[in-house]
Amino acid sequence: MFLFCLCFVLFCVVFVLEKREIQCPYYIEDSGTHVGCHLGNLSGLTSRNYFLVNGTSQEIGIQFFDSLLDTKKIERFNPPGNVTVSCNTTHCLVRWKQPRTYQKLSYLDFQYQLDVHRKNTQPGTENLPINVSGDLENRYNFPSSEPRAKHAVKIRAADVRILNWSSWSEAAEFGSDDRNPSSVHIYVLLILGTLVCGLVFGFLFKRFFRVQRLFPPVPQIKDKLNDNHEVEDEIIWEEFTPEEGMGYREEVLTVKEIT
Structure with missing residues (x-):
């Protein structure tokens, strides 16, 4: 349904449609005075129509108003x-x-x-x-x-x-309202990530200590000659001078079997 409204003070509207005169089917009134015309059925209109507005008064003469209107210029489309x-x-x-x-x-x-x-x-x-x-x-x-x-x-x-x-x-x-996660969601993810990392490291340490209990280290022979921990455990022999390397004389006894 399309609405064409002529906003003039009027008493009678006459349409000339294909050499036929048709009076306004429905007037818009204000305090008993015709101020507009509503067209509910536009099947009789063509692309160009002649509109005539007449008025009568007991006191003075009212000049008529006429216009040739193009329906394309006054038609307002419905939204898509x-x-x-x-x-x-x-x-x-x-x-x-x-x-x-x-x-x-x-x-x-x-x-x-x-x-x-x-x-x-x-x-x-x-x-x-x-x-x-x-x-x-x-x-x-x-x-x-x-x-x-x-x-x-x-x-x-x-x-x-x-x-x-x-x-x-x-x-x-x-689209969606959840495009940007809030700071609360970020904090929750950080806390969950921290907890997961803590559980993983705890599991690894627990397995390490359990392996240590199952396979304890092999005890080493105690060095009674050198109980001083400040002395190095290994001494390079080449660092000694010949005098220092031979603290005492060695005697070699050779035994031969005589038949």
Whole structure:
């Protein structure tokens, strides 16, 4: 249903449609005075129509008003329907359905505006609409990588020659509110990571001590000649001089067997 309203003080509206005069079917009144005309059925209108407004008064004569109006210039489209959004890892695709119009128009006669905005933003945030020309498939692809915040998109339409914009369509939402984890989630992850690391290290140390108990070290022979721990356990023989190396004379006794 399309609404054409003539905002004049009037008493009678006459339409000349294909050489036929039709009176306004439904007047809009204010305190008993006709101030507008509502057309619920536009099947009788053509692309160009002659409108005549007459008025009568007992005191003075009222000048009539007439105008030749083009329905394309005064028609306001319904908003686009079936607005959907589908996303992958890098992009989002918006689709919509061309609005129904009184005059039959092709997709080239339409101009669209898309309002893509992030939800829960601060008031007063400027968001410029995206202009999209009419297309046979009526779609718009824009980059949006994951993870993406909660967004909403709405669309309006107009004739490309007049730009008498329709109202905005219902918003289609996409994205998620859980894109950025809160600080509480980060702290919880850090605590869990610390606990896991502590359990792993505790398990490893426990296994090490258990191995030590099962396989104790082999006791070594105690050196009674050298109980002084300050003296080095190993002494290089070549460091001694010949005099120091022979503290006493050695006597060699040779025994031979005589037959």
